[in-house]
Amino acid sequence: MTSSDHPLKASLDEPRAHLLDLIGAVEPWDDLEHTHLESARHWIAGGAPLYRVRKPDVPPMHLVSYFAVLDDTRGQLLLVAHRKAGLWLPAGGHVESGEDPWAAVVRECREELGIEAVASPVAGELPFFLTVTGTRGQGPHTDVSLWYLLDADAHTVTDYDRGEFSAVRWLTHEQVLAESAELLDPHMHRFARKLAWAWARAGRGG
Numbered sequence: 001m002t003s004s005d006h007p008l009k010a011s012l013d014e015p016r017a018h019l020l021d022l023i024g025a026v027e028p029w030d031d032l033e034h035t036h037l038e039s040a041r042h043w044i045a046g047g048a049p050l051y052r053v054r055k056p057d058v059p060p061m062h063l064v065s066y067f068a069v070l071d072d073t074r075g076q077l078l079l080v081a082h083r084k085a086g087l088w089l090p091a092g093g094h095v096e097s098g099e100d101p102w103a104a105v106v107r108e109c110r111e112e113l114g115i116e117a118v119a120s121p122v123a124g125e126l127p128f129f130l131t132v133t134g135t136r137g138q139g140p141h142t143d144v145s146l147w148y149l150l151d152a153d154a155h156t157v158t159d160y161d162r163g164e165f166s167a168v169r170w171l172t173h174e175q176v177l178a179e180s181a182e183l184l185d186p187h188m189h190r191f192a193r194k195l196a197w198a199w200a201r202a203g204r205g206g
Contacts, residue, residue: 012045015098019044019063022101022146025126029194036132040144051097056139064145065104066092068128068195069113070120071154076172077195078157079184080112080165085135088169089185090147091160101127101146109150112161120149122198129194131187147191173199 012020020041028034043061044050052062068090069078079088093108095101102125109117119125129147134140154170176184176192185191 016044016050018100019050022127023130026128026130029129029190029197032190033130036130039132040130043144050095051099052094053097056135057141059141061142061144063095063101064092064143065095065101065108066090066145066147067105067109067117067150068147068191069109069150069152069157070122070195071152071170072120072199074154074170074172075199076154076170077176077192078113078152078154079169079171079176079188080160081167081169083164083166085185087185088179088183088188090191091165092145102148105148105150112164113157114159115152115156118151120151122202123149128198129187129191133186149195 023037023040023044026033026037028037048061049059050063052058066089070076071078078091080091081087082089091108091112093104093112095104099107106117109115122128125148127146128149131143131145131147133143133145135143157168160168171179173192173196177189179188181189
């Protein structure tokens with residue numbers, strides 16, 4: 001069932017209906033992503049609060065926008081060493097109340113990397129991947145994360161938010177897959193495989 005024919009969509013407010021449309025645009029990569037998409041649909045349509053209102057875990061499940069910054073010429077993507085998570089991740093942040101997830105990408109990209117968000121032609125201003133992930137550490141909660149793709153030349157990323165990140169790295173998808181899963185977002189290997197497939201299908205780098 002797609003978001004457009006979800007039985008509850010007609011009764012939802014505009015932001016929730018829009019979110020259903022966004023996740024309906026995500027082509028599931030595997031059975032786990034299919035399961036996560038279905039879980040996200042039920043969460044959105046069920047009327048639960050969607051946005052974080054107090055750090056780190058209120059409500060215990062909330063919406064996040066990730067953005068993978070890609071350098072097509074080099075066939076590389078940018079990962080950041082997130083201080084609180086203790087993992088290498090794409091950049092991103094929590095979606096504010098009523099905020100469009102793409103607007104959150106634009107805002108966070110400027111704040112965290114100091115560059116303007118330019119959507120990759122692979123997915124445009126639509127999410128490419130979706131995950132539902134339980135966090136670890138203090139204040140465990142569940143992030144429903146929309147993963148977007150951005151285009152940027154690696155040379156344009158000259159600084160980053162050092163309060164959030166301890167380092168940044170540009171890696172090919174092969175290098176991502178060679179990294180220990182314990183050091184990465186738990187879905188990073190799956191994302192890298194999906195990205196490599198999408199790049200190949202689009203005839204792009206990598």
